[in-house]
Structures are given as structure tokens and as C-alpha cells.
Amino acid sequence: MSTVTPIAPTPVAAVAPRGRGRRRRARQLGWNVVGLVVLFVMVFPVYWMVATAFKPGQQILSYTPQWIPTDPTLSNFRDAVDQPFFWDAAKNSIIIVTAVVALSVVLAFLAALALAKFHFYGRKAFIVLILGVQMVPLAALIIPLYILMSRVGQVDKLSGVIAMYLTFVLPFTVWTMRGFLLGIPKELEEAAMVDGATRFGAFVRVLLPLVGPGLVATSIFAFIQAWNEFIIAYVFLHTPQKQTLMVWLASFTTLRGTEWGPLMAGATLCALPVVVFFLLVQRRIAFGLTAGAVRG
Amino acid sequence: MTSVAESEFTLASRRRRRFTRQRIGRVLAPYALLAPAAAAIGAILGYPLYLLVKMSFEKYGLFELIRHKGRWIGTANYAHILHDGEFWRVLARTLVFTAVTVTLTMVLGTAIALLLLEVSRWLRIALTTGLVLVWSVPVIVAVDIWRWMVDYEFGVANWTLTKLHFGNFVRHDWFANPWTGFGVITLLIVWGAIPFITITVYAGLAQVPQELLEAAAIDGAKPWAVFREVTLPLLMPIFVILTSLSIIWDFQVFQQIWVMLDFRPTSDYYTMAIYAFHQSFQISEYGLGAAIAVVMVLFMFAATLVYLRQMLRTGEVR
Numbered sequence: 351m352s353t354v355t356p357i358a359p360t361p362v363a364a365v366a367p368r369g370r371g372r373r374r375r376a377r378q379l380g381w382n383v384v385g386l387v388v389l390f391v392m393v394f395p396v397y398w399m400v401a402t403a404f405k406p407g408q409q410i411l412s413y414t415p416q417w418i419p420t421d422p423t424l425s426n427f428r429d430a431v432d433q434p435f436f437w438d439a440a441k442n443s444i445i446i447v448t449a450v451v452a453l454s455v456v457l458a459f460l461a462a463l464a465l466a467k468f469h470f471y472g473r474k475a476f477i478v479l480i481l482g483v484q485m486v487p488l489a490a491l492i493i494p495l496y497i498l499m500s501r502v503g504q505v506d507k508l509s510g511v512i513a514m515y516l517t518f519v520l521p522f523t524v525w526t527m528r529g530f531l532l533g534i535p536k537e538l539e540e541a542a543m544v545d546g547a548t549r550f551g552a553f554v555r556v557l558l559p560l561v562g563p564g565l566v567a568t569s570i571f572a573f574i575q576a577w578n579e580f581i582i583a584y585v586f587l588h589t590p591q592k593q594t595l596m597v598w599l600a601s602f603t604t605l606r607g608t609e610w611g612p613l614m615a616g617a618t619l620c621a622l623p624v625v626v627f628f629l630l631v632q633r634r635i636a637f638g639l640t641a642g643a644v645r646g
Numbered sequence: 647m648t649s650v651a652e653s654e655f656t657l658a659s660r661r662r663r664r665f666t667r668q669r670i671g672r673v674l675a676p677y678a679l680l681a682p683a684a685a686a687i688g689a690i691l692g693y694p695l696y697l698l699v700k701m702s703f704e705k706y707g708l709f710e711l712i713r714h715k716g717r718w719i720g721t722a723n724y725a726h727i728l729h730d731g732e733f734w735r736v737l738a739r740t741l742v743f744t745a746v747t748v749t750l751t752m753v754l755g756t757a758i759a760l761l762l763l764e765v766s767r768w769l770r771i772a773l774t775t776g777l778v779l780v781w782s783v784p785v786i787v788a789v790d791i792w793r794w795m796v797d798y799e800f801g802v803a804n805w806t807l808t809k810l811h812f813g814n815f816v817r818h819d820w821f822a823n824p825w826t827g828f829g830v831i832t833l834l835i836v837w838g839a840i841p842f843i844t845i846t847v848y849a850g851l852a853q854v855p856q857e858l859l860e861a862a863a864i865d866g867a868k869p870w871a872v873f874r875e876v877t878l879p880l881l882m883p884i885f886v887i888l889t890s891l892s893i894i895w896d897f898q899v900f901q902q903i904w905v906m907l908d909f910r911p912t913s914d915y916y917t918m919a920i921y922a923f924h925q926s927f928q929i930s931e932y933g934l935g936a937a938i939a940v941v942m943v944l945f946m947f948a949a950t951l952v953y954l955r956q957m958l959r960t961g962e963v964r
């Protein structure tokens with residue numbers, strides 16, 4: 351985003367005569383005020399979560415909101431982590447996410463290679479299929495999936511959930527990988543082959559390093575999807591020890607009912623990895639490695 | 647002599663054979679590369695889709711679940727839901743909800759994208775960062791945040807609205823009335839969906855040739871007219887894709903409502919997805935649930951077709 355050059359003056363401003371500078375500045379100020387309000391409204395919920403997470407109990411349960419946590423405490427985080435099954439859930443989430451990322455990157459890379467680098471019968475049909483299949487609502491598929499998984503004995507098993515997540519991220523990961531592969535100019539590969547590399551050699555030495563950002567982007571996408579998913583984990587994993595963090599978070603109630611402090615601390619913990627990776631992938635996608643490789 | 651000729655012959659044929667084998671390899675390679683992904687998609691997306699349609703024509707309850715086999719009953723499930731007043735109420739509710747949510751998301755998302763063009767550079771960077779931050783919040787986390795903000799006792803929303811003299815919201819329970827309850831859920835979903843729309847539209851706006859806008863302005867067009875006559879047509883493909891995606895996402899809304907209402911929404915809060923889920927997993931009528939889900943898929947199919955056609959047209963599919 352930061353690469354976008356400052357946008358040229360607005361069309362009206364472009365033709366406005368010189369003397370109207372002050373009016374223009376007033377307009378700019380007006381827009382900035384609107385922008386600040388939008389920024390505040392959009393970011394406030396996230397701020398409120400983090401602020402609540404650091405507040406001591408009596409500041410949370412006060413009829414007049416305490417806008418800033420004046421004496422921040424970590425006790426909410428301690429309470430959240432001490433909740434039953436937090437560590438089980440964290441472990442399960444990590445296992446599931448790791449497996450989904452590893453498998454999906456390999457499968458998506460192979461499939462994308464076929465779609466981007468080969469011309470074959472049924473290629474376009476497969477692309478349309480991949481785009482269309484993303485649109486099938488999960489909420490509708492969950493019924494037959496439950497029947498299918500109970501037939502093959504995969505209900506309440508992490509492996510079943512991994513298989514389902516893998517399939518749900520595949521269409522998108524294949525699509526993105528294909529985009530990255532298409533972005534690598536054929537000339538690079540051909541140059542390597544002219545220089546005496548075999549097709550496979552050209553693939554390993556030229557294509558693979560260049561596709562690095564694509565692999566990172568797709569794996570982070572798979573990570574975020576698998577980490578955030580709720581419905582499947584909720585329906586398929588019954589045993590509390592087998593639940594994922596999102597199910598743990600959604601069913602977070604203590605003996606004293608909903609305790610907002612620990613809940614917001616738990617929510618912050620669950621959101622943190624995703625937020626970090628999300629900010630990473632934003633930059634990664636913006637700067638493709640090939641940007642300067644072949645130009646003109 | 648003969649042996650030499652023979653060996654030459656075998657050499658040539660071997661070379662030819664290797665050549666064809668290589669060619670066959672080249673022809674088969676893409677299929678081999680595709681096979682694992684295609685197998686996974688076929689087994690876990692394709693087959694269940696077939697199973698869903700099949701089950702919608704079957705009596706499939708607990709007994710059939712244990713026996714792993716449904717009983718064919720023709721279109722009885724469909725006849726049942728079509729004569730069920732509840733089904734029509736749920737369908738209407740889902741359609742209205744989708745229309746309102748998608749409209750709000752698209753209008754506000756586009757408006758903020760246009761706003762990004764007008765504000766100062768530092769604010770633009772702050773806004774995009776803020777939007778990405780909101781975008782990255784997991785749905786379940788977002789639901790919990792909003793649940794806390796509209797808490798009937800200590801929620802910041804009730805306090806603010808009371809202070810701003812919008813009425814007395816002390817101990818106001820937003821979910822007692824499905825209209826205000828859906829209002830909160832709509833706000834939550836729109837809030838979460840705006841970043842994706844804004845950032846995509848903004849990326850599109852940045853690609854609109856500046857000369858076109860200037861030319862229109864020189865010809866005396868007002869800003870709104872410039873937007874309608876120049877920007878909008880140029881961005882149409884993006885709008886079509888974003889709108890159809892939003893329809894698809896909002897029509898199948900499930901987890902926001904489900905978690906917001908503590909896993910037990912009253913029937914006033916049923917949308918298509920929740921209704922199908924309730925029929926299947928709560929009263930074990932999997933066949934009926936499947937029939938509702940099929941109707942849901944059919945409704946979404948229209949939006950999917952629009953999306954696919956636009957993707958094919960814009961040349962994304964090469």
C-alpha cells in the first residue's frame with residue numbers, strides 16, 4: 351500500500367484557479383476529519399478488546415466505561431490461560447494448522463504448476479471448477495460431510511478435520527500459486543535452458559527460488575483459514591481435549607458466567623498470531639521477487 | 647553384418663520408443679501433477695455435494711445414520727419444507743438480511759475507498775493500516791468483541807447511546823428483539839467486511855487513468871458525475887465480483903449468529919444455514935436439512951454464475 355504514490359489532486363482541484371488555495375485546504379481538513387472519525391469507528395472495537403484485556407476486574411464491571419486501562423494488569427491473561435483445555439486447544443490448533451499448511455502448499459504447488467506451465471485438455475474446465483467449488487457453502491456441505499466422516503470413522507479426530515481444511519483451502523491456494531507462477535516470465539526459464547540447464551534444473555534453480563513469496567503467501571493464507579475456522583471444528587470435535595482454540599474461545603464461560611476480562615484476554619491471544627501473519631503477508635504480496643528480473 | 651544392422655535397428659527403435667515415452671510423459675505430466683489436489687477436492691467437496699443431493703431425496707434420521715444408509719422417499723422432503731411456513735419465513739429473513747448487509751458493505755466500503763483518495767497522506771496510511779488490522783481479526787474474536795460492546799449491563803454501546811440522549815439504554819438487551827438483534831449482527835458483519843471491499847476498490851481506483859478524470863472535470867462534470875460516468879463503468883468488473891462474493895458470504899451466514907446467541911438462537915434468528923443445521927444436527931432430520939441446504943445452494947448458484955462469468959470475462963482465467 352505504501353508504494354502507492356500520493357494521489358494527484360482531485361479532479362475539481364486540478365482545474366480550480368490558484369486563488370482558491372484556502373478553500374482547498376478547508377476541504378482537505380473536512381475530509382481529514384471524516385477520515386479520523388472513520389478510523390476511530392473502525393479501530394475502536396479492536397482497541398476495546400485489548401483495553402479490556404488489560405483492565406482489572408472492577409474497571410471492567412463499572413457502569414461508566416473506563417476508556418483507558420489506568421493500572422494495567424496481566425491477571426486476565428493468567429485467568430484465560432488457566433481456563434480448562436486452553437493448552438489442549440492451543441496444541442490442537444497448532445497441530446492442525448501445521449499439517450494443513452504443509453500439505454496444502456505441496457498439493458497446491460503441484461496443481462498450480464500443471465495449470466500455469468502446461469497446456470492440456472481440460473485445463474480451463476479445471477480452473478472454472480476450482481473457482482466454482484470455492485462458492486459451495488460450507489454450511490450446506492457440513493451435513494453430508496458429517497455422514498461421510500462418520501462412515502470412515504473420522505468424527506472427533508484431528509485427521510478428519512485436517513483433511514477437510516486442506517480441501518477447503520486448496521482451491522484458493524492453487525489459484526494464488528498459479529498467479530505467482532504465471533508472473534514468472536518464461537524467458538527466465540528458457541535462458542537457463544539455453545545456458546545448458548535441463549528442464550528440471552531450470553525448475554529447481556530458477557522457478558523454485560522465484561516462487562518463494564508465492565509459497566509464503568499461500569501458506570499464510572492456509573494458516574489463517576485453518577486457525578480461524580469454527581463450524582467444522584465445532585461440529586466434528588466433540589471431546590473438549592480435542593477442540594481447537596476458536597471453539598474454546600466461542601464456548602468460553604467460567605463458573606461465574608461470562609467474565610469479560612479473561613474472555614477479552616483469550617480473544618487477544620487467539621487473534622495475535624493471525625494479526626501478525628496478516629500484516630506480514632500484506633507486504634509479501636505487494637513486493638513480488640520478480641519485479642525487477644525482466645523489464646522491457 | 648546382419649548383427650550390426652540388427653543392433654542399429656534396435657538402437658533406432660529404442661530411441662523412438664524413448665522419444666514416445668517422453669512424449670507420453672509430457673502429455674501425462676500435468677494430469678499427474680493435478681491428481682492429488684483433484685482427488686482431495688473430489689472426495690471432500692465433490693462427493694459430499696452429490697451425497698447432499700441424494701440425501702435430500704431420502705429419509706435420513708438417527709436410525710439411518712447408524713445403519714449408514716438412507717431410505718429413498720422421492721420429493722417428500724421438498725414437499726414438506728415447501729408447505730412449511732417456517733421455511734418461507736426463514737428464506738425471506740435470509741434474503742432481506744443478505745440484501746441489507748451486502749448493500750451496506752458495498753456502499754460504505756466504496757465510500758471509504760473514495761475517502762482514502764481525499765485525505766492527507768499520513769491519514770491514508772493510518773486508515774489502510776487500521777483496515778488491515780480489522781480485516782485480520784478472526785470472526786469468532788470479532789463476535790466476542792461485539793458481544794462485549796453491546797452487553798446489556800456493562801456494554802460501552804448502551805452507555806454511549808444513553809449519554810448521547812438517544813434514549814434510555816440502561817440494561818437494554820439488544821437481542822430481546824430480533825430486529826435490533828439482527829441490527830447488531832449486521833453491524834458486526836459489515837464492520838468485518840468493509841476492509842476487504844475498501845482495499846480492493848481502492849486498488850482499482852488507483853488504476854483509473856488520471857487523464858480521464860481530468861478530462862471529464864475540464865468538460866465541466868461535477869465530482870458525482872465524474873464518479874458515475876467515468877469511475878463506476880471502469881470499476882464495474884470489480885464491483886460485480888465483490889458484490890457476488892458478498893452475496894455468497896452473507897447468504898450463508900452462520901457462525902456470527904450462532905456464537906452471538908450462545909449456540910442456541912431462538913427461531914426468530916434462524917437463517918437458511920442455521921435452519922438447515924437445526925434440522926440436521928439438533929432434531930436429527932438429516933434428509934430435511936439436506937433439502938433446505940440444496941435450496942440454499944440453488945439460491946447462491948445464481949450469484950456464483952455471475953461471479954464466474956465476470957472472472958472469465960475479465961480474462962483472469964487464461
